[in-house]
Amino acid sequence: MQHTISSLGELLDNAGTTWRVFDMGRRIQKIDKQTFSQIENNQIPYPFPLQQHAFLAIQFWNSHETETPYIWFLKMPLDEQSKLVQAxxxxxxxxxxEALGNQLTGNDEAQSQLDNNPYVFTPNANKLAAFNALIKKELKxxxxAYYEHVELYFSGKLGFNEWQQLxxxxxxxxxxxxxxxxxxxxIKALDQLPQPVVNSLAATLEHSPISVTLTEALYVQxxxxxKQQNSENIINxxxxxxxxSATGILERAVAKLVTTPTLxxxxxxxxxxxxCWHVLENHVVALMDYLASEHDQDVFAGIFADLVAIPSLRPxxxxxxxxxNRSEALSRAIGKLFQQ
Incomplete structure (x- = not known):
């Protein structure tokens, strides 16, 4: 009689693999094994819910067979408390x-049978590029092949207008x-980067831990x-x-926007x-007040549902x-949330 597998962690351990888990939702970040075990056992809610799902990348390999990792990109549903739906x-x-038994690696044809199931998703191109870059760095x-040209570009030696081949x-x-x-x-290049490069950099740098020094330079931008009321670059x-790591600087940027609704x-x-959900604790009221005053109820309700699902923001x-003591607009919008 086959042993019942009680978790994905156990499944991966029983197969003798080395494995890691990453959140792929709001940004790419590693989830340590203890936290993942707590998530799987419903001891804690999923920390980074998005659209009532946990977007996961599970990377695993058997070092005796190959150093090339297999990756499952999984979109797992969460309940109303952001806990994993265990079923x-x-x-x-x-x-x-059923597809692989206890032999999770070494059978690419069997792995391909898992490509079409309700839990698999494909990250967008920006996220996939960032994930590939992170994995290569983690695995040393x-x-x-594109890296050296980009490195040369940011050194300024090619000329900042020569970005088309990046x-x-x-x-x-x-x-x-x-x-x-x-x-x-x-940092030296920031003032001179063409808009397409700024856009692509934003889409990838958001997944990279950055220093205080770089954060200070980005804050100037x-x-x-x-000042220019350039919404595209405010977002970038x-x-x-x-x-x-300098969350105080990020919170300063958030506060500047939230306290100036015209921006x-x-x-x-x-x-x-x-x-920036992780620095919103002190700003959710002002943010939701703005939405209640300036946008329709569907927008308000959607963002409310998104934020209330995040464990750190739920309280x-x-x-x-x-x-x-809240505004009439906010009171009215909250009241409509509970009208059936």
Whole structure:
């Protein structure tokens, strides 16, 4: 009689694999095995829910067979408390056992049978490039063939207008490999980068942990975008700063926007909620007040549902519901949430 597998972690361990888990939702970040075990056992809610799902990348390999990892990109449903729906997890595990048994590696044809199931998703090109760059760095492998050209570009030796031949994967590799030299070159280049490069850099740098020094330089660019009321670059520099260790600087940027509603629009709000959720605790009331005043109820309800699902923000969102001294617009919008 086959042993019942109670978790994906157990499934991977029983197969003798080395494995890692990453969140692929709001930004790419590693989930340690203890936290993943707690998530699987419903001991804690999923920390980074997006659209009532956990977007996961599970990377695994058997070092006795090959150093090339296999990767499952999984979109697993969450319940109303952002806890993993275990029936769905069990369903996926049963499909794995049926297709592969306990031999998870070494059979590419059997792996391909798992490509068409309700839990598999394909990350967008930006996220996939950033993930590939992160994996190569984690495994101490060489960057892609596009990296050296991008590194040369940011050094200024090619001329900043010569950006057409830059590869997205190369930009992602650069963003994940911010050595002292690369960081210095990037800081010096910020004033001179063409818009397409700024856009691509934002889409990849948001997944890379960045230093205080780089954050300070990016904040200067953010302030310039605010002065020019350039929404595109307000968003770009928020994204670039969003994974900083200097959360005080990021919160300063968020506060500047939230306290100046004339700077806000829906795209900026979605960037704040999607990338900067971890510094929103003190700003959810002002943000939701803006949405209640300037946007329709569907937008308000959608963003409310998104934020209340995040465990770190849930207490602040529920406290807002109980607030006495709130604006009429916010009171009305909250009231409509509970009208059936």
């Amino acid at each position: 769905s997890r069990n369903h996926f595990a049963s499909m794995v056992l 492998q060489s960057a892609s 590869g997205l994967q190369g930009i992602a590799d650069f963003a994940m490999r911010l050595t002292d030299t690369n960081q210095d070159n990037l 953010f302030e310039n975008a605010v 520099y928020l994204r670039m700063m969003s994974n900083t 806000l629009n829906l795209d900026i709000v979605l960037t704040l909620t999607g990338r 602040h969102m529920l406290a807002m519901i109980r607030m006495q």
